[in-house]
Amino acid sequence: MNVIKSFVVVFTTLILSFPVKAEYLRQEDLRSLVVSCYLEKEVPVFCSRQQIDDPNLKIYLPVFKSVMIEGKIHAFRIMATIENLSKRNLSGAKIKLRYNDTKSDIIEFIINEKVKYKMRSTSNFSHLIRSDVPKVRNTYNILHEAYYNADITNFDMVVTEIYFD
Secondary structure (H helix, E strand, O other): OHHHHHHHHHHHHHHHHOOOOOOOOOHHHHHOOEEEEEEEOOEEEEEEOOOOOOOOEEEEEEEEEEEEEOOOEEEEEEEEEEEEOOOOOEEEEEEEEEEOOOOEEEEEEEEOOOEOOOEEOOOOOOEEEEOOOHHHHHHHHHHHHHHHOOOOOOEEEEEEEEEEO
């Protein structure tokens, strides 16, 4: 009997010591989604998730949270931000979040604030994608799958419009 108890203790200790992937999206996962862009005459000409030298813009997804509304309705709060490295004042931008499997845009973010050189826009205004709204159900399902599988590798972001002072 002591041998069985010892085996159970050792087995449990080994199982608990193995690293386990999170069951949901964490802040570290979001830091991996950075899109860097080159501009030519105020137009994005090349954007990539790969690190590039001296980009003019960087796009981030700092907010992607699971929330409960009124204690019974599930939703996701999500927002993109932009970092201005272009040496000009940015006055606004539109960014689309795309899901690679469907090749479709799932959310359009509007940055409507001034972003100075080497500054980043705020994430004060975010989208709330609710589970109980039929019109956004497909978007909700895509976000749900990504969030609870801790996998944003199928996401990409693109700048569709950009405005400078």
